[in-house]
Amino acid sequence: MDEDLANKIPQLLQYNPVHKKIPVLVHNCKAVAESLVIVEYIDETWKQNPILPQDPYERAIMRFRAKFGDDKVLPSIWGVFIKQGKEQEELLGQAMETLKFLEEQLEGKVLFGGEKIGLVDIALG
Ligand SMILES: N[C@@H](CCC(=O)N[C@@H](CS)C(=O)NCC(=O)O)C(=O)O
Structure with a gap:
């Protein structure tokens, strides 16, 4: 969903209470915050297109x-x-x-x- 950073919606505060920033990924009703953490989560969850090398x-x-x-x-x-x-x-x-x-x-x-x-x-x- 779109976010107006000047007028944060309650879901953003609920999903990222520590930093209160975007991006936040919500997957299976669970929130993952911080862009690099999100990218690694995607890598580990959908393994068909690896984002990180194996070594x-x-x-x-x-x-x-x-x-x-x-x-x-x-x-x-x-x-x-x-x-x-x-x-x-x-x-x-x-x-x-x-x-x-x-x-x-x-x-x-x-x-x-x-x-x-x-x-x-x-x-x-
Ligand atoms: N370290 C965070 C930085 C996120 C960040 O700075 N988000 C900005 C938008 S690009 C934000 O939500 N700013 C709102 C605020 O600072 O209140 C990440 O990589 O996800």
Whole structure:
């Protein structure tokens, strides 16, 4: 269902009482919150199209990159749009640096998932 973040509906507060944020996935009447947690839940529930690799080390690398996107890339890019002056310049530098790191991790591939869209592609997208 659509959500007006300026006027949150009671279901959002019921399904995500801790953060009170979207997205929330409701499946079998149970709520799962936090986008990366939701994507992993989807991966584990509908196994026909794996989002994460099978190998534990490869899975860890993908989780690291997805978290890097959330923790480092997104705040710096967002900051470029909402800040000004010296702070904006610093955030622009951070955004370029973090995006360069991710681009290097791609090693010339189009997708982080290799041939198919994976966790990192979804998270960064
Ligand atoms: N870490 C959360 C962040 C979710 C988030 O920031 N959601 C925003 C919309 S994109 C929101 O619901 N904001 C409403 C608020 O902060 O009150 C996730 O990845 O799911």
